[in-house]
Amino acid sequence: MAPPTYTDYEPKDALARAAQGTLVVGTAGALLSAVQNSLAKQNLGAMGFITRTGGTIGLFAAMGGTYMFTKTATANLRERDDYINSALGGFLAGAIMGSRFRTLSAVLGYGSSLALAMGVFDYTGGSLKTIWKDVGLDEVSRKEMIRATRQRPVEELISQISESPMVHGPGYEERRKERLKEKYGIVVHE
Numbered sequence: 001m002a003p004p005t006y007t008d009y010e011p012k013d014a015l016a017r018a019a020q021g022t023l024v025v026g027t028a029g030a031l032l033s034a035v036q037n038s039l040a041k042q043n044l045g046a047m048g049f050i051t052r053t054g055g056t057i058g059l060f061a062a063m064g065g066t067y068m069f070t071k072t073a074t075a076n077l078r079e080r081d082d083y084i085n086s087a088l089g090g091f092l093a094g095a096i097m098g099s100r101f102r103t104l105s106a107v108l109g110y111g112s113s114l115a116l117a118m119g120v121f122d123y124t125g126g127s128l129k130t131i132w133k134d135v136g137l138d139e140v141s142r143k144e145m146i147r148a149t150r151q152r153p154v155e156e157l158i159s160q161i162s163e164s165p166m167v168h169g170p171g172y173e174e175r176r177k178e179r180l181k182e183k184y185g186i187v188v189h190e
Contacts, residue, residue, distance in 0.1 A: 017072045032060065072085075
């Protein structure tokens, strides 16, 4: 099988995506910093989420910006948009997280872990819903296919789940009359 060709790649602006990643992930870092501040045992005040736990904001902003810049820049250099770009971006972002611990093993460990997580996430389609997703199938066609293969006839469904006060199958009235006569001795006339 021949390797796929990537002739239809369009370069993307790496700096704009890096700025977007910095803002989005930095905002998530600010939220986490505010939670850290509110859960602290001592009273740090309202500005404590910047002064005391503000390093979390900077760490997350640096990770988001580095990930998006590296992912986009490597995609532009390689002229293909695949999981390797996400893995490289994940490695550098994880290395930034590991640098807080000031050991090479933490830098390599966090980098490798995030590279693996982001590479696998992108390789499986970038969704937590399903791993095996048919890319050529739109959502409406997919749901129609599921409905056609999994929908059962009403008669089969009623025979399997029996009858309830709301669901009556064919011949229900006769069976009801027989049950009432057997159990209670009541004869029901029409």
